[in-house]
Amino acid sequence: MAGMIDLVFERQGINLALLHDELTAVLGGKLVGLSQDGRAVRVHLLDSSTPDERKTVGEIVARHDGSRFTAAQQAERERQAALEALRKPWAQWSAADKDALLRLLAGELGLAVS
Amino acid sequence: MNWTIPKTWQVDELLTAADLNTHLRDNLNALKAPPTHVIWRDNGAAYSTTSTAFVPVDSANLKATLTTNGGDVLVWFWGVFHGDQVGRRVSLDIRVDGAGRLAAAYNGGLLTHRLSTTIGEEVVLGPVLISGLSAGEHTFELLWKTSDGVISLHADSDAPNDYDEVPAVLVAREVS
Numbered sequence: 001m002a003g004m005i006d007l008v009f010e011r012q013g014i015n016l017a018l019l020h021d022e023l024t025a026v027l028g029g030k031l032v033g034l035s036q037d038g039r040a041v042r043v044h045l046l047d048s049s050t051p052d053e054r055k056t057v058g059e060i061v062a063r064h065d066g067s068r069f070t071a072a073q074q075a076e077r078e079r080q081a082a083l084e085a086l087r088k089p090w091a092q093w094s095a096a097d098k099d100a101l102l103r104l105l106a107g108e109l110g111l112a113v114s
Numbered sequence: 115m116n117w118t119i120p121k122t123w124q125v126d127e128l129l130t131a132a133d134l135n136t137h138l139r140d141n142l143n144a145l146k147a148p149p150t151h152v153i154w155r156d157n158g159a160a161y162s163t164t165s166t167a168f169v170p171v172d173s174a175n176l177k178a179t180l181t182t183n184g185g186d187v188l189v190w191f192w193g194v195f196h197g198d199q200v201g202r203r204v205s206l207d208i209r210v211d212g213a214g215r216l217a218a219a220y221n222g223g224l225l226t227h228r229l230s231t232t233i234g235e236e237v238v239l240g241p242v243l244i245s246g247l248s249a250g251e252h253t254f255e256l257l258w259k260t261s262d263g264v265i266s267l268h269a270d271s272d273a274p275n276d277y278d279e280v281p282a283v284l285v286a287r288e289v290s
Binding site for chain 1: 157158159160161162163164165166167168169171172198199214257259260263264
């Protein structure tokens with residue numbers, strides 16, 4: 001696309017959200033985004049990015065660990081785990097369980113729960 | 115089969131086999147089977163993007179190519195998308211002949227859809243009629259972007275779940 005260049009890396013096992021965060025930390029607004037098709041990852045950069053920055057992209061993609069999670073993904077995993085822990089008959093619910101559900105619902109409503 | 119602008123017949127003009135074949139038979143055949151490209155894309159995996167500017171979904175495989183007779187072209191697409199969080203918005207547009215995009219005046223593209231689940235929901239683009247194309251080869255390429263986070267398009271005939279096991283379908287057909 002106009003004003004952009006794409007760098008393509010044949011890599012699998014990418015956590016796209018995490019790699020996006022890792023590249024944004026270095027490139028800031030020069031990173032337009034990433035795309036993947038299951039075989040390769042395509043890094044969309046503004047064409048104002050420098051050769052050094054493009055080289056850095058390659059290094060970050062090479063050392064990316066797709067088994068790690070972003071903070072948001074980790075929070076979602078914890079939310080799912082908390083929900084899973086509540087899947088039991090009502091008679092078995094403790095006061096702490098009810099408090100945990102309230103926290104989950106408050107989080108859904110965008111209320112502060114910490 | 116190419117379309118030929120029908121001739122204007124004159125009074126007492128001799129009907130020749132060549133003229134009838136060209137202007138009736140061939141044109142009827144051309145109307146029966148207009149230039150069409152139907153793509154049922156099985157990528158073997160979902161496509162995903164974090165791009166907040168329009169980029170091609172797949173420049174090689176989600177791009178319809180037609181050799182037209184100079185008529186209008188109808189393009190449409192459907193696919194099943196999901197976001198990594200509820201509320202992600204997927205925007206779609208079409209790039210014609212490798213330049214710009216159809217709805218260039220609109221930041222949201224031809225269509226912006228809010229994904230209300232993280233499992234998958236169908237998004238249909240078009241049909242949209244594209245006019246003003248000269249006779250010859252033209253390409254129609256699907257573009258997408260996300261509002262935030264990761265959005266994915268399912269295109270896999272061997273996905274673990276039935277609701278993921280769907281093609282991404284792009285169609286272009288000359289219609290006039």
